Amino acid sequence: MAVFGTVERLDWATADLAARGIPLYPGPDTPDGLVEAARRHELDVMVLDSYDLDPAGAGALRDAGVFTLAVIDGDSRGQVADLYLDQNFGAQLPELPGRLLAGSGYALLRDSVITARPQVPPSPTAVSRPRVLAFFGGTDAVGAAPVLTRVLVATGHPMDLTVIVGRPEIEAEVEDVTPGRGQVVRPVPPTTSLPTLITEADLVVSAAGTSTWELCCLGAPAALVCVVDNQRESYHRVVRHGLAAGLGELPELTAAGVAGRAARAAAARTLHGLLRSPQRRATLAGQAWSTVDGQGRARVVDAVFDAVRPPTAATL
Numbered sequence: 001m002a003v004f005g006t007v008e009r010l011d012w013a014t015a016d017l018a019a020r021g022i023p024l025y026p027g028p029d030t031p032d033g034l035v036e037a038a039r040r041h042e043l044d045v046m047v048l049d050s051y052d053l054d055p056a057g058a059g060a061l062r063d064a065g066v067f068t069l070a071v072i073d074g075d076s077r078g079q080v081a082d083l084y085l086d087q088n089f090g091a092q093l094p095e096l097p098g099r100l101l102a103g104s105g106y107a108l109l110r111d112s113v114i115t116a117r118p119q120v121p122p123s124p125t126a127v128s129r130p131r132v133l134a135f136f137g138g139t140d141a142v143g144a145a146p147v148l149t150r151v152l153v154a155t156g157h158p159m160d161l162t163v164i165v166g167r168p169e170i171e172a173e174v175e176d177v178t179p180g181r182g183q184v185v186r187p188v189p190p191t192t193s194l195p196t197l198i199t200e201a202d203l204v205v206s207a208a209g210t211s212t213w214e215l216c217c218l219g220a221p222a223a224l225v226c227v228v229d230n231q232r233e234s235y236h237r238v239v240r241h242g243l244a245a246g247l248g249e250l251p252e253l254t255a256a257g258v259a260g261r262a263a264r265a266a267a268a269r270t271l272h273g274l275l276r277s278p279q280r281r282a283t284l285a286g287q288a289w290s291t292v293d294g295q296g297r298a299r300v301v302d303a304v305f306d307a308v309r310p311p312t313a314a315t316l
Helices: 011-020 031-040 056-063 111-116 144-154 168-175 194-200 211-217 229-240 257-276 278-291 296-308
Strands: 045-048 067-071 083-086 100-102 131-135 159-164 183-188 203-207 222-226 245-249
Touching (some): 045 056, 111 194, 111 211, 131 144, 144 159, 144 183, 144 257, 168 183, 203 211, 203 257, 211 222, 211 278, 222 229, 222 257
Parallel strands (some): 045 067, 067 083, 083 100, 131 159, 131 203, 203 222, 222 245
16 A cells, blocks of 8 residues: 655644555656556555546546546546545435445544544533534644634633644634633644544534544534535535534635624524533534444445455356
């Protein structure tokens, strides 16, 4: 096994690969480069997970005899792969019949998440100062943490808030937020203990990306914000089916004027209601927990092996 790509400002990810003995090589950025890398490393299967790679790469690999799994997000981008994986809840792509692994039943989750999954979803627990965890991806590239920290503080509800800050500039902004009475704001760097922090929290605030499936698997009562366009469809589907509460889209929450103030006030009301209601949090947690069982990666591996395994000769 090998990983091709670039890991920037994610020391924990680099360390995790090293601990597992998985080499990290520069990512090829052309179809010919992908084929050359597959041949050099004698690969039988290649998984493509990128919004930027030339879509022709999947077809080039197939033509070279390399089984190709393309991880997609509601759109195949014109890739011609052997198998496609869309982990989004309720995903459907009718134009890929029989070749698509669709839905959160195929969510790819880390060992640490699966190990931390509780046997049953959390029950309603009343607390005077809820523990809140906020995180928005490895580096928080869009700067969501300071925005949501201010919205959480604006609820006026007591809380013990831990904010994962992926960059020094994000940390500085979070530290500038003045908590209210009964509120504690604690910025911390990215950590491999995130699943533990999630299971210990009474409420988690996060971006509506792939971490959504980790939150579901762990039975976390969550409130999500849509931070980039490609999250929009999944965000609305998850909120509509009661897997998490919705706080809106980041551009709305950062907008100036009346519209921005209204969006932030609405998000603060949603959060205040969750902080006050252990029953509401437990309902979200139970629905989420029952949707993602943590066996997605095994299902994906089985599907790939079933596809590449030579047919067994019939016995007489």
